[in-house]
Amino acid sequence: MTAQEKILPKPLVSVRGLYKSYPAGRKFPWFRSKPPILALDGFDMDIFPGKIHAIIGPNGAGKTTLLKILWNLIQPDGGLIEFDRLADDDTVLVSGEERGFYYRLNGWANLVFFGRLSGNSRQETLSRATQLAERLRLSGILNRRYQTYSGGERQKLAILRALLQAPRLMMIDDLAKGLDPQATRELTDILLELARDGMSILLATHRLDLAAQLCDTITLIHRGKNIATGSPQKLSRQVFPHRRYRIVLSGDEVTARKILAGSITSDIEIKDGHLSAELAVSDEKALATLNLTLAQKGISIIELSPFEEELETVYNRLLQDSDSNDG
Amino acid sequence: MTDRAKRKLRFPYQMAAFFIRDLQIWLSYRLSLFLDIVGLVGTALAFFLLGLAFEGYIPPMLEQYGGYFPFVIIGIAFFGFQSNGLYGLSGSLREEQLQGTLEPMLSSRITPLSLSLATNTFSFLRTLVRAVLFLVLGALVFSVDLSSMNIPSAIVVLALSLPPFLALGMFSGAFTLAFKRGDPVQLVYGGLSVLLSGLYFPYQLLPQPLQWLAHAFPLTHALSGLRAALLSGASFSELSTQIIWLLGMGVVLLPLGIVALKLGHRKARQDGSYTQY
Numbered sequence: 001m002t003a004q005e006k007i008l009p010k011p012l013v014s015v016r017g018l019y020k021s022y023p024a025g026r027k028f029p030w031f032r033s034k035p036p037i038l039a040l041d042g043f044d045m046d047i048f049p050g051k052i053h054a055i056i057g058p059n060g061a062g063k064t065t066l067l068k069i070l071w072n073l074i075q076p077d078g079g080l081i082e083f084d085r086l087a088d089d090d091t092v093l094v095s096g097e098e099r100g101f102y103y104r105l106n107g108w109a110n111l112v113f114f115g116r117l118s119g120n121s122r123q124e125t126l127s128r129a130t131q132l133a134e135r136l137r138l139s140g141i142l143n144r145r146y147q148t149y150s151g152g153e154r155q156k157l158a159i160l161r162a163l164l165q166a167p168r169l170m171m172i173d174d175l176a177k178g179l180d181p182q183a184t185r186e187l188t189d190i191l192l193e194l195a196r197d198g199m200s201i202l203l204a205t206h207r208l209d210l211a212a213q214l215c216d217t218i219t220l221i222h223r224g225k226n227i228a229t230g231s232p233q234k235l236s237r238q239v240f241p242h243r244r245y246r247i248v249l250s251g252d253e254v255t256a257r258k259i260l261a262g263s264i265t266s267d268i269e270i271k272d273g274h275l276s277a278e279l280a281v282s283d284e285k286a287l288a289t290l291n292l293t294l295a296q297k298g299i300s301i302i303e304l305s306p307f308e309e310e311l312e313t314v315y316n317r318l319l320q321d322s323d324s325n326d327g
Numbered sequence: 328m329t330d331r332a333k334r335k336l337r338f339p340y341q342m343a344a345f346f347i348r349d350l351q352i353w354l355s356y357r358l359s360l361f362l363d364i365v366g367l368v369g370t371a372l373a374f375f376l377l378g379l380a381f382e383g384y385i386p387p388m389l390e391q392y393g394g395y396f397p398f399v400i401i402g403i404a405f406f407g408f409q410s411n412g413l414y415g416l417s418g419s420l421r422e423e424q425l426q427g428t429l430e431p432m433l434s435s436r437i438t439p440l441s442l443s444l445a446t447n448t449f450s451f452l453r454t455l456v457r458a459v460l461f462l463v464l465g466a467l468v469f470s471v472d473l474s475s476m477n478i479p480s481a482i483v484v485l486a487l488s489l490p491p492f493l494a495l496g497m498f499s500g501a502f503t504l505a506f507k508r509g510d511p512v513q514l515v516y517g518g519l520s521v522l523l524s525g526l527y528f529p530y531q532l533l534p535q536p537l538q539w540l541a542h543a544f545p546l547t548h549a550l551s552g553l554r555a556a557l558l559s560g561a562s563f564s565e566l567s568t569q570i571i572w573l574l575g576m577g578v579v580l581l582p583l584g585i586v587a588l589k590l591g592h593r594k595a596r597q598d599g600s601y602t603q604y
Contacts, residue, residue: 024599075597093430
């Protein structure tokens with residue numbers, strides 16, 4: 001057993017070599033079949049218990065297909081999915097779409113309907129829904145018809161419905177789609193709370209800011225393939241292997257430029273008589289050498305702070321690399 | 328407990344869920360509720376007036392029923408059961424697709440058979456109430472003679488007609504799931520059954536080949552049995568032909584309907600088209 005295997009728990013869901021293509025219809029006027037659309041192309045992924053995992057990728061990358069396959073609404077063409085002691089009811093999918101409830105019914109009636117479908121009595125559903133509604137701060141609106149709900153209230157009600165099943169894995173498609181900052185914050189707080197309680201959450205989203213803020217692991221999917229997986233920091237390291245720092249200096253500009261020449265990744269800016277730039281160095285030793293050289297040449301370091309690239313930059317670089325590798 | 332056993336236990340809750348949901352939605356459209364009642368009275372009146380036009384002349388074929396109005400009112404009162412069976416499931420699937428509720432509904436792991444039964448619960452009871460109202464209206468307002476009706480016989484014929492109607496609905500639902508539109512079951516069967524099954528006129532008026540064809544429709548035997556039971560008080564033994572036909576059709580069509588519906592679901596899963604319409 002390797003050291004890594006000792007540390008990592010067994011995945012809750014393990015996906016290996018998943019393939020899915022959709023028929024693309026026929027060409028008019030001869031009705032020859034068009035080539036199928038490949039949605040997933042040998043996709044691999046592990047989801048670990050109690051973690052928030054995001055799937056990010058461009059439109060049409062295969063995110064929704066993956067979630068629906070995991071939820072058994074779409075049949076894959078090939079590949080293997082292993083669930084670790086997950087029963088049917090342990091997995092739920094929450095769609096970011098605003099539809100999905102009966103507009104003429106109020107929140108309670110909608111919840112009781114879906115609760116009964118899952119085999120719970122009215123009393124069981126109401127009792128559980130009451131507790132969850134308080135936790136999600138929805139109690140005040142459940143007497144109103146669904147058609148009067150705002151986008152944020154609709155997404156929260158969808159999460160409440162999912163939680164009625166007490167799932168171990170909650171998948172959310174298009175998280176926070178169309179929500180304002182306050183509703184988004186409320187939603188992310190709820191998800192963090194659920195993850196703290198041990199629930200695994202799988203998000204498909206375009207919101208890179210939310211993915212970076214919420215997730216333990218991010219998988220980048222592109223053209224149906226997993227092109228990178230890891231924590232936001234790990235993905236950043238994958239693209240930018242050197243450690244990144246912001247440095248502010250005081251001293252002779254020409255000398256500073258010469259010393260930093262091999263390490264700077266941005267233009268040197270001069271502000272209030274100080275020079276500032278971004279650096280990339282291979283390790284601590286290289287940084288210490290740089291410090292020493294600057295000190296020897298009479299240039300003082302006013303500020304040196306590490307930083308990670310924004311996820312959006314990492315995302316764009318990974319997509320570009322994937323495109324260039326594909327030719 | 329196995330997943331299969333859990334699903335069986337869920338079925339009563341699922342039936343209750345659909346019934347109460349549909350009742351709540353129906354009651355929320357108050358104008359529609361009012362128009363339903365107006366429509367019922369209007370339809371009965373229209374056929375009553377049509378019957379009056381031929382008053383004094385009863386074709387020999389209608390003598391056993393006591394005239395055209397008693398004949399036709401049984402037809403229109405019970406035709407709704409076929410409509411429920413045939414259009415109920417596919418209509419419901421399509422509506423759920425449009426509302427985006429089909430996927431959350433399927434997440435409850437409701438089986439195709441449970442869905443077909445549960446989704447028709449409210450409309451079945453509504454049709455039953457309508458049928459009874461038609462009969463009451465016919466008897467009290469339009470003087471239809473129901474004095475000799477045999478209620479147990481009518482219940483048996485109605486009960487036996489439901490499985491084939493339900494099976495046809497499953498075929499139709501399978502087409503909706505697989506191809507979304509262009510359902511030949513509704514188009515061909517639905518259209519022909521109105522023409523050939525003796526809904527508005529006795530099918531014996533048709534040419535002989537079409538009379539033979541009429542026997543292929545459960546509605547023909549259901550209406551013939553119900554008219555005999557309600558207007559002439561026919562006993563079980565007198566209804567044996569209709570009972571055997573309906574029983575045979577139920578035994579053959581229901582398993583085929585379940586298989587078709589499963590194939591429809593499989594196609595929708597393969598194509599990823601549950602939410603497409």
